Amino acid sequence: MSIIDSIKKRRSFYSISSELPVSVGKVEEILKEAVMHAPSAFNSQSARVVLLTGENHKAFWEMVKSAIKKIVSEQAFVTSSAKIDSFAAGYGTILFFEDRAVVKSLQGAFPLYKDNFPVWSEQSSGMLQFIVWTALCELGLGASLQHYNELVEDEVKEKWGFSSEWKIIAQIPFGNRTEEAGEKVFLPVENRLFIL
Numbered sequence: 001m002s003i004i005d006s007i008k009k010r011r012s013f014y015s016i017s018s019e020l021p022v023s024v025g026k027v028e029e030i031l032k033e034a035v036m037h038a039p040s041a042f043n044s045q046s047a048r049v050v051l052l053t054g055e056n057h058k059a060f061w062e063m064v065k066s067a068i069k070k071i072v073s074e075q076a077f078v079t080s081s082a083k084i085d086s087f088a089a090g091y092g093t094i095l096f097f098e099d100r101a102v103v104k105s106l107q108g109a110f111p112l113y114k115d116n117f118p119v120w121s122e123q124s125s126g127m128l129q130f131i132v133w134t135a136l137c138e139l140g141l142g143a144s145l146q147h148y149n150e151l152v153e154d155e156v157k158e159k160w161g162f163s164s165e166w167k168i169i170a171q172i173p174f175g176n177r178t179e180e181a182g183e184k185v186f187l188p189v190e191n192r193l194f195i196l
Contacts, residue, residue, distance in 0.1 A: 010134040011184065013142030014083075016090040016175035022139050024053065024091070027174070030135040031094065038128035041120035042110070046102035047128050048166055053092040060095070060156065060171075061088035067151040087146065090175030094132060095156070097166040098125050125169045133172055142177035145170055 020027075028051065035049050052060050065084045069077050087093070098121045107114040129145060136143040153168045 006134050006138045010130075010137045011181035012144040013137075013177050013179070013181050014086055014144055015177070015179035016086070016142040016173065017178050018089065018091045019176045020091050020141070021176055022141070026139060027051070027092070027136070027141075030132060030139070034128055034131045034135065038124065038131055040124040041117065042106055044102050044106055044117075044121070044124070046099045046121050047125055048097040048099050048162075049128070049132075050095040050097070050160070050162075051092060052095065056160075057090070057092045057173075058088055059159070060093055060152070061085075061173075063152045063155050063159075064148045067148070067155075071151075087144075087173035090142070090173045092174060094172040094174070095168060096125055096129055096170045096172075097162070097168050098122065099163070099165055100167050101163070101165040122169065129170050129172065136172070136174050140177070141174050143172050143174035145172055147171070 031049055031051060035047060038047060040046060061084050065081055068080045068084070072080060103117045103121045106117045110117075133143055133145060147170055149168045149170070156162065156168060157164060157166065
């Protein structure tokens with residue numbers, strides 16, 4: 001299978017269950033390889049990835065639900081709560097962080113590029129997320145990319161003892177697919193790709 005075929009398989013699967021059609025060891029292997037080989041500016045390797053399973057996975061989504069309840073109306077919370085429950089129904093959640101201490105170190109070492117390092121750090125994280133998400137879909141797992149970052153960042157760091165320098169970037173809840181992904185609509189490629 002070519003890399004393009006794998007990319008085409010990558011979709012947002014929101015309906016997932018806690019059963020896995022593969023061993024959790026396969027997921028761990030994907031994470032190790034992705035963390036090792038995802039590109040980063042100046043080979044900074046600033047990504048930090050956490051795999052939450054079992055009660056830790058459920059606790060994360062309870063944190064998110066509790067945080068959302070504080071900031072939305074009761075009516076909006078009903079919809080949000082159902083969405084959060086669909087993520088919690090999966091097997092696990094992958095948390096993506098960037099270590100700001102690494103970024104700050106690079107800013108000090110290369111002041112000419114100081115303003116670029118935070119941007120490059122986020123770009124590197126995006127590539128890592130894409131690699132993991134695509135690889136999970138290639139295994140037949142359902143996954144989606146979520147961003148409940150600032151809502152729970154402090155609580156997450158406190159609960160699991162992560163460094164205050166870690167900035168949470170994204171989350172990927174995953175599990176067995178219980179429904180197929182929705183139809184994907186494409187804008188005309190001619191409006192997005194220009195060959196000169």
